[in-house]
Amino acid sequence: KTDSSSYQFWGPDGNVAIDLIDGNLNTYSVHFPTAGWYLWPATGVAFGVRTAVTVKIAYASWRKHLAQQQDESWLTAGPLFDIIVDPEGAISKMHLPHFISLQLDEVDISWFQVAHFTDEGMVLEQPAQVEPFYAVLENPTFTLRGMLLRLFSGTHLSVPITSTTLLYYHLHPEDIKFHVYLIPSDSLLTKAIDEEEARFHGVRLQTSPPLEPLNFGSRYILSGSAHLEIVNQELKLSYRSPEEIQPFSKVYAGQMKEPIHLEITDKRLGNLVWETLVKPVDLHVGDALASPTFSGAAFVKEHYRQLQARMWCLGGVLDDLQDREVLSEDEKELVEQEQTRQKKNKTLLSLVEKKGDQALELLYWSLSTRDPYLMSYLRQAGLSLTR
The missing domain is CATH 2.60.40.2660 (Immunoglobulin-like)
Structure with missing residues (x-):
């Protein structure tokens, strides 16, 4: 079991890594170096790219953006994304995921709409095409508020998903x-x-x-x-x-x-x-994970190489470790001065490991708080390997 789909797009020339900008806000950035088709398997989002482009993607909240909408005839049909593209116009086509089932022919595809949120409110558009699991948007424009597939139906209870x-x-x-x-x-x-x-x-x-x-x-x-x-x-x-x-x-x-x-x-x-x-x-x-004797230090040692490759939320982790006097200001700067994320991770792990198991326990606590998704994956991956 791997997490290749969690932080990678599949592209025409191989996989493209995704940078996690803010774990708390679920904000990601990815650079597509050439024209072609790029798919994020973990979400179902895909882009047709005309030229090199940088895309910033954040998960957004329907509850927040629909708070001022009083229309009960609209049904949330998939995740909401806030997408920013640089340069604009570089995306020729986009696949936007939805969870409405089309296999029973009970849903009219004309009910599907794409919602844009702007300063003026919600704007609705018809997708170019609707397929099982995604809708197709041609020459899409992106707003800071994001966009999502929406389903119109007056009979919510009959909608198959x-x-x-x-x-x-x-x-x-x-x-x-x-x-x-x-x-x-x-x-x-x-x-x-x-x-x-x-x-x-x-x-x-x-x-x-x-x-x-x-x-x-x-x-x-x-x-x-x-x-x-x-x-x-x-x-x-x-x-x-x-x-x-x-x-x-x-x-x-x-x-x-x-x-x-x-x-x-x-x-x-x-x-x-x-x-x-x-x-x-x-x-x-x-048993070891649920036991009161579970050791965070042992967990960090066991997954040392995976953490070196996959730790993302370094800013918050460094602050936590400095606040608890695991790292000095100079040691924190030493990590931050490294040129790549993997080198930063390697330096951090090396510094903490030299300070003993108590320091590793604090590192485990910080990672569990700052990036619980990664730690959950590592626990499950460890179980799969044991099986």
Whole structure:
């Protein structure tokens, strides 16, 4: 398992690295050196490029930008991006992801609109083409507020969408706990939930998504093996902005000596829409992470090379370590003077490692706070390698 899609575009001459400018604001920058087609697999965003161009991309909040819109006939249909292009006019075509299902022919593509947010408010445009999972924009213009695919429909409950089921486990000495989420297939929502779960050492298990489209606004029931205790069995498939707390079901499984079965059914129709089987062996590799004796210092040492290659939020980490007297002002400047991100990472890791395990623990704490998505990935990658 790799994270190549998380920080890379696939381009005509190979992969193009993405720079994380601000982890808290989810702001990224990428430079496309030549004309061609570039795809960001982690999000579904793609650009047709006429010439060399720099693109700045930030995730934005629908709740914030729709606060002044009083039209209930519009349905959020995918993530919202704030995109700035330099030079302007260098992008000939763009693919904008959406999670509306087209396979059942229940959605009229004329309902799809592209929303631009300007100082004057929301402007709507018809996309040039709508395909499963994305809409095509030709010769797009970009505003500071960003743009997103929007779906017009007067019957929200009948709108079929592609969805994702996320399953996390938390190990405790007496009771193993699971969190189950049912959400639209939106990369930003998944990222936000991964980060929130990582803060509490939740580990995501690999599961299949629902095989058939589910209905937006419908309610679904989580059930499972007889001995399980389930809190909040009913899940409503709806969209909440990534900065909001996402609803989930909590499942208590005791000491988990036997496999458990989980399933989700449509509340109204009663048909099965998702199921999975979890065996004790799936969880044992995570004991060290959930144990009170888990060592952040050991984690940093184990993932030394990956951290050297992938650490992004250096500014905040350096501030944290200086505030806690792990690094002096001179040592902080020594890191900042390096010419490349990888060299900065290498210098930082070397300086902290020489100061001992307590310093490494503080580095682990800072990284978990500043870049929980990276730390969650490293934990899951470690589990995959162990398996």
